[in-house]
Amino acid sequence: MSAGGSAGREPVIRIRRLVNAFGDAIIHDHLDLDVNRGEVLGVVGGSGAGKSVLLRSIIGLNRPSSGSIKVFGQETAEGDGEDLKGLQLRWGVLFQEGALFSSQTVAQNIQVPMRRWTNLGEEMMNELAAMKLALVGLPADAGAKYPAELSGGMKKRAGLARALALDPELLFLDEPTSGLDPISAALFDDLVRNLQQSLGLTVFLVTHDLDTLRAVCDRIAVLVDKKIKLGTIDSLSRDTNPWIHEYFCGPRGRAALAERV
Amino acid sequence: MRNVAVRLAIATPAMVRVDRAGRDARLIAEGDWLVAEAARMDEALRALTFAGVTQLVIDGSKISHLDSAGAWLILRTRQFLEAKGIRVTDVLLPETYRALYQRLESEALAPASIHPRRQTFADFLERIGRGTMHVLHQTYDLVGFLGRVTVETWEAILEPRHELPFAAFVQQIEETGLSALPIVGMLAFLIGVVLAYQGADQLKRFGAQIYTIDFLGIGILRELGGLVTAIVIAGRSGSAFTAQIGTMRVNEETDAMQTIGLNIAEILVLPRVLGLMIALPLLTFFADVVGLVGGMVMTYFDLGITFPAFMRELESAITLRTLLVGLIKAPVFAFVIALVGCFEGLRVERNAGSVGKLTTRSVVESIFLIIALDAGFSVLFSVLGI
Numbered sequence A: 001m002s003a004g005g006s007a008g009r010e011p012v013i014r015i016r017r018l019v020n021a022f023g024d025a026i027i028h029d030h031l032d033l034d035v036n037r038g039e040v041l042g043v044v045g046g047s048g049a050g051k052s053v054l055l056r057s058i059i060g061l062n063r064p065s066s067g068s069i070k071v072f073g074q075e076t077a078e079g080d081g082e083d084l085k086g087l088q089l090r091w092g093v094l095f096q097e098g099a100l101f102s103s104q105t106v107a108q109n110i111q112v113p114m115r116r117w118t119n120l121g122e123e124m125m126n127e128l129a130a131m132k133l134a135l136v137g138l139p140a141d142a143g144a145k146y147p148a149e150l151s152g153g154m155k156k157r158a159g160l161a162r163a164l165a166l167d168p169e170l171l172f173l174d175e176p177t178s179g180l181d182p183i184s185a186a187l188f189d190d191l192v193r194n195l196q197q198s199l200g201l202t203v204f205l206v207t208h209d210l211d212t213l214r215a216v217c218d219r220i221a222v223l224v225d226k227k228i229k230l231g232t233i234d235s236l237s238r239d240t241n242p243w244i245h246e247y248f249c250g251p252r253g254r255a256a257l258a259e260r261v
Numbered sequence B: 001m002r003n004v005a006v007r008l009a010i011a012t013p014a015m016v017r018v019d020r021a022g023r024d025a026r027l028i029a030e031g032d033w034l035v036a037e038a039a040r041m042d043e044a045l046r047a048l049t050f051a052g053v054t055q056l057v058i059d060g061s062k063i064s065h066l067d068s069a070g071a072w073l074i075l076r077t078r079q080f081l082e083a084k085g086i087r088v089t090d091v092l093l094p095e096t097y098r099a100l101y102q103r104l105e106s107e108a109l110a111p112a113s114i115h116p117r118r119q120t121f122a123d124f125l126e127r128i129g130r131g132t133m134h135v136l137h138q139t140y141d142l143v144g145f146l147g148r149v150t151v152e153t154w155e156a157i158l159e160p161r162h163e164l165p166f167a168a169f170v171q172q173i174e175e176t177g178l179s180a181l182p183i184v185g186m187l188a189f190l191i192g193v194v195l196a197y198q199g200a201d202q203l204k205r206f207g208a209q210i211y212t213i214d215f216l217g218i219g220i221l222r223e224l225g226g227l228v229t230a231i232v233i234a235g236r237s238g239s240a241f242t243a244q245i246g247t248m249r250v251n252e253e254t255d256a257m258q259t260i261g262l263n264i265a266e267i268l269v270l271p272r273v274l275g276l277m278i279a280l281p282l283l284t285f286f287a288d289v290v291g292l293v294g295g296m297v298m299t300y301f302d303l304g305i306t307f308p309a310f311m312r313e314l315e316s317a318i319t320l321r322t323l324l325v326g327l328i329k330a331p332v333f334a335f336v337i338a339l340v341g342c343f344e345g346l347r348v349e350r351n352a353g354s355v356g357k358l359t360t361r362s363v364v365e366s367i368f369l370i371i372a373l374d375a376g377f378s379v380l381f382s383v384l385g386i
Helices: A051-058 A106-117 A122-135 A142-144 A150-163 A182-199 A210-216 A233-237 A241-250 A251-259 B034-045 B068-082 B095-106 B122-160 B166-177 B179-205 B209-250 B253-260 B263-303 B307-317 B320-346 B352-384
Strands: A012-020 A027-036 A038-047 A066-071 A089-095 A169-173 A201-208 A221-225 A227-231 B015-020 B025-031 B055-066 B089-090
Touching: A012 A051, A012 A142, A027 A051, A027 A066, A038 A051, A038 A182, A038 B263, A051 A066, A051 A201, A051 B034, A051 B166, A089 A150, A106 A122, A106 A142, A106 A150, A122 A142, A122 A150, A122 B068, A122 B095, A150 A169, A150 A182, A182 A201, A182 A210, A182 B095, A210 A251, A210 B320, A221 A233, A227 A233, A227 A251, A233 A241, A241 A251, B015 B034, B025 B034, B025 B068, B034 B068, B034 B320, B055 B068, B055 B095, B068 B095, B122 B263, B122 B320, B166 B179, B166 B209, B166 B263, B179 B209, B179 B263, B209 B253, B209 B263, B209 B307, B209 B352, B253 B263, B253 B307, B263 B307, B263 B320, B320 B352
Parallel strands: A038 A201, A038 A221, A089 A169, A169 A201, B025 B055, B055 B089
Antiparallel strands: A012 A027, A012 A066, A221 A227, B015 B025
16 A cells, blocks of 8 residues: 555645635635645744644534545545544554654654554564664664653654554654754654655655655645645745745745855 | 444455465455455465475555555565575565555564553552652642742732732632522522521420520531531632633643742732632522521421521520630631642643542542531530530
């Protein structure tokens, strides 16, 4: 079910005419977006532009005002826990702070999806948990620790290991590098890219980090004026929209992009 | 919902077998090597025997789908065979999955010890010891905190460094006192009703039902009014103190205060302690009155004693001292509730679970201390002959 999947040209995520509004405040206004199999899509936008709302809508945590969201051809906009059952083992989600279950060790956290969805034996689950830990670059003794004993970067890696527990086809990352120092952030970027290639993942990545965009993403979706603008770094940095221009060609944007050459 | 088989569509079930040719062998793996099949393949691999084999090729070229669980099984098998002295000359995999396998291989994997080791009798003893030491430390710290708050309180009152947090103090009186009136009143009323009913029932047998009123007056004013109010407030306000201060600790607000040079004891603890010490005696008085009203209503319906008759009997049964004996305990209870509430709040660590744990502990500790103190007061008063 991983790389070289059987499905044809159908996009993994297909959003049509999505509207999200809270009271009078419209966040998304008839937004369209396709995410293709095997690509890494980076989503950027100003604070309050609705990046997180978009992510939560896709994974069924937020019921949109109207519109349709299909993941693997299955509607999630009518967000009802029951309907999502098949999807929950085809996607993995890394929340911003890791969202590890604080009463369980890291290894037990990784095993939660396995216990829920498979009939693996204890020993096999322990082996797999150890393997996932190594895969995300955590030392083996991290498995026996509780989330409170981990640093921010380790929490994110552990959260990623849990998201990958069932080898999902689709991975959602919510600001994976926020709160990390630049060196850890760069390592995390490498890790995501590396895993994406070796596991054949489709990645939906919400970020603020221009370096992440440059290092990891195939395409970039900018949330601006309640809609999505798609492109690559090159095409978007020539865009005339003032926010996009400032984002990619402002001092920080130039510095991050300059490293390309 | 445990042990639900993965509902992933397995197009071609995974298979494994060994083809032998003398000392050489091929381990052939086919089908979907996915996490859904991992449990089955784990067993199948363990069941294989390799007696007499010295060289082997793992041939996974006919694997149709492979994920990291499947790749791990293959890697593990290879490690297992090599540990047994069988040379694995090659691992054949479809081109698409070679990167995944190589990535796992490069991680130098060894299954980690994940589960805590089994408990022994020594561990049990150790837990008792640790528990005892914890209680002693806790008591020691609480006494230390008591000293600190006492000193800070006197300093703040006698020589204030700046204006006392008067607004916060009034706000605490409102939050812990005024808004607790309905619940305290309702409980006190019900206690009055219950006491009157039970007292009347017993005393009727001796024809002494009129003494129900003495029983009510002394019982409520001396003991129950104060005790019930203190317990309700420990549950209501003591827990709120711990949760409020604890949340501020999680949020690093207390750290921010310290760096600005604000005195946490003065800003957070003092208004709560003093506020509750004003509010609780008032609440206790309120509870006394409402409790007596509850008893009065009940004696009217149960025994037919009119309100004026009730009042006359009550007047002869109690004195001002009865009321004061009950009320004098209230500030002490208030001090303990606020002290424990703030103390536990300041011990909260920087995680959300800690807030809940310490809030529970704060309520349990303050109720325990209230009842223990009440017993102490009873002994003291009886020795003093009050």
